[in-house]
Amino acid sequence: MRLLIIEDDDTLRETLAKQLAGEGFAVEQAADGREGQYQALEYPVDLAIIDLGLPEISGTDIIRAARDAGKTYPILILTARDRWQDKVDGLSAGADDYVVKPFHFEEVNARVSALLRRSGGWASSVLNAGPVSLDMSRQDLKVNGESVELTSFEYKIIEYLMVRAGEVISKTELTERLYDQDFERDSNVIEVFIGRLRKKLDPENTLKPIETLRGRGYRFALERNQAA
Amino acid sequence: MYSLNARLLISVSLLLLLFFGATIIVLDTAFRTAGERAREDILDGHLMSLFAVADVTPGGSLEMRRELPEPRFSALGSGLYAAIRNDGGDSVFESRSALGIDLPAIAPTAVGREQFDRLELQDGTPLLAMTLAVNWELGDGRLKPFVFSVYESLDGFNAQVASFRQQLFGWFAALAFIMLVSISILLRGLLRPLRQIETEIGEIEEGRRTSLSKDFPNELTGVARNMNLLIDSERARSDRYRKTLDNLAHSLKTPLAAMRSLSGDAGSADADRFNEQIDRMDEIVRYQLRKPGSVAGKHLLLAPVPIREETERLVNGLGKVYRDKAPDIDVSIDGRASFRGDTGDFLEMAGNLVDNACKWCRHKVRVTIKPAGESGLILTVADDGPGVPPEAREALLERGMRLDEKTPGHGIGLAIVRDIAESYGGHLAIQGSDLGGAQFTITIPPPGA
Numbered sequence: 001m002r003l004l005i006i007e008d009d010d011t012l013r014e015t016l017a018k019q020l021a022g023e024g025f026a027v028e029q030a031a032d033g034r035e036g037q038y039q040a041l042e043y044p045v046d047l048a049i050i051d052l053g054l055p056e057i058s059g060t061d062i063i064r065a066a067r068d069a070g071k072t073y074p075i076l077i078l079t080a081r082d083r084w085q086d087k088v089d090g091l092s093a094g095a096d097d098y099v100v101k102p103f104h105f106e107e108v109n110a111r112v113s114a115l116l117r118r119s120g121g122w123a124s125s126v127l128n129a130g131p132v133s134l135d136m137s138r139q140d141l142k143v144n145g146e147s148v149e150l151t152s153f154e155y156k157i158i159e160y161l162m163v164r165a166g167e168v169i170s171k172t173e174l175t176e177r178l179y180d181q182d183f184e185r186d187s188n189v190i191e192v193f194i195g196r197l198r199k200k201l202d203p204e205n206t207l208k209p210i211e212t213l214r215g216r217g218y219r220f221a222l223e224r225n226q227a228a
Numbered sequence: 229m230y231s232l233n234a235r236l237l238i239s240v241s242l243l244l245l246l247f248f249g250a251t252i253i254v255l256d257t258a259f260r261t262a263g264e265r266a267r268e269d270i271l272d273g274h275l276m277s278l279f280a281v282a283d284v285t286p287g288g289s290l291e292m293r294r295e296l297p298e299p300r301f302s303a304l305g306s307g308l309y310a311a312i313r314n315d316g317g318d319s320v321f322e323s324r325s326a327l328g329i330d331l332p333a334i335a336p337t338a339v340g341r342e343q344f345d346r347l348e349l350q351d352g353t354p355l356l357a358m359t360l361a362v363n364w365e366l367g368d369g370r371l372k373p374f375v376f377s378v379y380e381s382l383d384g385f386n387a388q389v390a391s392f393r394q395q396l397f398g399w400f401a402a403l404a405f406i407m408l409v410s411i412s413i414l415l416r417g418l419l420r421p422l423r424q425i426e427t428e429i430g431e432i433e434e435g436r437r438t439s440l441s442k443d444f445p446n447e448l449t450g451v452a453r454n455m456n457l458l459i460d461s462e463r464a465r466s467d468r469y470r471k472t473l474d475n476l477a478h479s480l481k482t483p484l485a486a487m488r489s490l491s492g493d494a495g496s497a498d499a500d501r502f503n504e505q506i507d508r509m510d511e512i513v514r515y516q517l518r519k520p521g522s523v524a525g526k527h528l529l530l531a532p533v534p535i536r537e538e539t540e541r542l543v544n545g546l547g548k549v550y551r552d553k554a555p556d557i558d559v560s561i562d563g564r565a566s567f568r569g570d571t572g573d574f575l576e577m578a579g580n581l582v583d584n585a586c587k588w589c590r591h592k593v594r595v596t597i598k599p600a601g602e603s604g605l606i607l608t609v610a611d612d613g614p615g616v617p618p619e620a621r622e623a624l625l626e627r628g629m630r631l632d633e634k635t636p637g638h639g640i641g642l643a644i645v646r647d648i649a650e651s652y653g654g655h656l657a658i659q660g661s662d663l664g665g666a667q668f669t670i671t672i673p674p675p676g677a
Contacts, residue, residue: 084579091545
C-alpha cells in the first residue's frame with residue numbers, strides 16, 4: 001500500500017513516515033503544498049494523509065484538486081487547530097476522515113487501515129472470503145479458523161490482494177505499491193512471495209485463493225462473505 | 229420613539245402654532261377695535277341729528293320739530309334706536325323704531341359729556357349706546373335737564389367680526405398645512421442620505437455589500453469614511469486575530485504531535501508520563517486558543533450564517549467519519565431560525581454536539597433547529613446512547629473551566645460550546661432525550677432581544 005504524507009513539519013512527517021513504514025506501508029513524503037499537490041495528482045497513491053496548514057497550497061485546496069482530477073483514494077486530514085470549520089471544510093472538499101494534532105500514532109494507523117479497507121469495499125475490519133479470514137486490526141490471517149504464520153511482506157501482499165478482492169492487480173502495481181520508490185524493483189520477488197502464500201494458505205491446492213492471469217497480474221479469487 | 233423627522237416636525241408645528249396664534253390675536257383685536265371706533269363715530273352723528281330736531285317749549289316740555297333724518301329711526305326693529313329721558317328717568321321721546329322694545333335707561337355719569345355703554349336688550353341682543361346729558365336753558369333762564377341716547381344693535385357687527393375671524397382661521401390653517409407639508413417634503417430630501425447610510429449598513433449586514441458608497445453630502449462624507457474605516461479595521465482585526473490564532477495553534481500543536489510521535493518509540497512508563505504532559509499542554513492550547521475565537525468573531529456587522537447549508541455540510545462530513553457505525557442522523561430545520569455571527573462559531577457548537585451524539589449513540593441521532601421566538605436559534609441534538617445521569621450534568625458543563633483539575637483524556641468540547649453560546653448571550657442545557665440518551669440544547673436569543 002502506498003501512502004502519501006503531506007506535512008510541513010519535518011520531525012512529525014519523518015517520524016510518522018517511519019512508523020507507517022514499520023506497519024508495512026510504502027510511504028511517500030511531501031514537505032509543502034506544491035510538492036504535495038504534484039505527488040497527489042501524479043503518483044500512484046492508495047491513501048493520502050494531508051495536513052491542512054501547509055505552506056504554498058493549503059491542504060483543502062490539494063484535496064479539492066485531487067478530487068477534481070478524479071482521484072478516489074481515501075484522504076485523511078491532519079489538523080492543528082481543531083476548529084470544526086476546518087474539519088467540515090476539509091471533509092466537504094473531499095477528505096474522508098480527520099485526526100487532530102497532537103495525535104497518537106495508533107489512532108492514525110487505525111484510521112488509515114479503516115479507510116483502506118473501506119475503499120476496498122469492506123465494511124468491517126475483518127475481511128472474510130470463503131474459509132479465509134483476515135483481521136486487519138490484529139494483522140492475523142486464518143484459514144478455516146487456523147492462524148497462518150506470515151512474514152511482513154507476505155502479509156502486505158495478501159492484505160493488498162484481499163482488500164481489493166475480485167480486482168486484477170498487475171505485478172507492476174503490486175511491486176510499486178509495496179515498495180518505496182528507492183527500493184530495488186525485482187518482479188521475481190513478487191512471484192516468489194505469491195508462490196509461498198499459495199502454499200501457506202492452500203497446502204492441498206484445493207482452494208486456489210490467488211489466481212494468476214497471464215500477462216495481466218493477480219486476483220484474489222474467493223467470493224467475499226459479506227456485502228460490500 | 230426617537231426620530232429626527234418627528235422631532236423637527238413637532239417643533240416646527242409648535243412654532244407655527246405660536247406664530248400664527250399671535251398673528252390671529254393681533255389681527256382680530258385690530259379689526260374689532262377699528263370697527264367699534266367707526267360705530268362710535270356713526271352713533272355720534274346720530275346723536276347730533278337728534279339734538280338738531282329736538283326743541284323744548286317755554287313750559288319745559290319736549291317736542292320734536294320734525295322727523296329724524298335717518299330713515300332707520302322710523303323703521304320698526306331696524307336696530308337703530310333713539311330715546312330722550314327727563315331727569316326723573318321717564319322717557320319723553322322714543323324713536324318709532326323702538327316701538328315695542330324696552331330700551332334700557334342709562335344713568336349719565338356727568339352732564340355735557342358723551343359716554344358709551346354696552347348693554348343688552350331683554351332678548352339678549354347686544355347694544356352699543358351713546359348718551360349725552362344736557363341742561364336745557366328755558367326762556368326764563370331756568371335749566372331743564374334731559375338725557376339724549378342713541379342705541380345701535382351690535383348683531384350685524386358681531387356677525388361681521390365672526391366672519392372675519394372664520395376667514396382668518398381658514399387662511400392660516402391652509403397656510404400652516406402647506407408649510408408643514410413642504411417642510412416634511414424638504415426633510416425627507418434632507419434626511420435621505422441618512423436613510424441611505426442605514427440601508428447600506430443593512431446591506432453590509434446581509435453580506436450584499438462590503439463598504440458604504442462614496443456619494444454622500446459633504447456633511448456626511450466624514451461619517452461614511454469613518455464607518456468604512458471601522459468596518460475595514462474590524463474585518464482586518466478579526467481576520468488577523470483568527471490568523472494569529474491559527475498560526476499559534478499550528479506552531480504549538482505540530483511540535484506537540486512530533487513530540488508525541490517521538491515518545492511513542494520509547495514505550496516505557498516514562499513515555500506514558502511524557503504523553504500525559506503532552507495531553508495537558510494540548511488541552512490548554514485547545515481551550516485557550518478556542519475561547520477568544522468567538523469574541524473575535526462577534527461584532528455588529530455580521531451576516532446571518534446559512535444554517536441549513538452549514539448543517540448539511542457538517543452532517544455529510546460526519547457521515548463520512550462515522551461510516552462504519554453509520555448512525556441514522558435525522559435533521560429538521562425551521563427556516564425562521566437564524567444565527568447572526570461567525571460561521572466558525574456555529575460549526576463549532578453544532579460540530580461538537582453532533583460529533584458527541586454520533587460517538588455515544590447506538591444508532592439514532594436527531595438534530596433539530598428552531599427559532600428562539602421571532603428569529604434566534606434553538607439547536608437540539610438528541611441521541612439514543614447511554615445518556616448523562618442528572619447528577620453528572622452540571623459537572624460535564626463545568627469541565628474545562630479549571631484545566632488543572634481535569635482528568636486528562638476527557639474532551640473539553642462541551643465547555644467550548646458553552647463558552648461560545650454564552651458569548652452570544654445564550655446558554656447550553658443537558659436533558660434526557662425521548663430517544664433514550666442525552667439531549668443537548670443550545671438557545672441563542674435573536675440579537676437585540
